[in-house]
Amino acid sequence: MSVDSYAFLPRAFRAMFEAEPQFDHEPVWAEFEVPLGQARVGLLSSAGMFLAEAQEPFDVERERREPTWGDPTLRMISEDVVQSQIDATHLHINTADLLTDLNIALPIHRLAELAADGVIGETAPEHFSVMGFQQEGADVWRNETGPDIAARCHAADIDALILAPA
């Protein structure tokens, strides 16, 4: 099966994505060198999830005022999170399903099961949550949020990161 990137996209949006340029930068590559059964694996989602009691929501009020801006900040979600702690703010997707099961975007519990089964070594102690749709904020992602995530991966000895754009 060949995935149709536009299957679930409203037709009006298609031209916008098709117009995105093909980047001519060289691809980057980090070798995955650890046996999977010994690897510490982390997750990153851009579905706008945060801890309802402990963290600030992503700033969608500013996005409403400035439509080309998206909140580029980072939230950390612990490996032992439970569903009732999760909330989400995202103006580009319906978050109702996420609020019943975070694993559809950030499969923290599935990854823990694979660690228990020995498929991976262990899960990262904390996983990463950002909010997608970045236009003006993309520079902050590139220059601040991205390097911060990478530094946190190094500090936590994370061997690989699974990214799930929402």
Place this chain on the structure above:
Amino acid sequence: MPVLARVIEEAGIPTVTITMMPVLSQKHRSSRVLGVQFPFGHSFGVPGDVAMQTRVLRAALDLLVTASGPETRVDLSEEWPGDAKEAYKSWQPAEPSPIVAHSIDAIRKARREAARG
């Protein structure tokens, strides 16, 4: 997200991107791309479907192990189990996002101006 994938990979951490729009990740020349034909916001599948979520996650881990060089794309052979038309509607927000509303306003304005000629 391709921006983050690139920065993180550049810092030496291998990444796999699971995406509904693999064509976009390819434009950015992302390293390892797993395409899924699922509604947005549902990269790993249906709420409560543990088996499906695990299959998708395992496919991503497989790609981590098997990809031998940059710009490797694999498409998951799994169709959305529910009604596709319903899923197409239900992933979308109740109101158009600010950027979409802003763009629609701009298009209408341009049309009005064109009509006035």
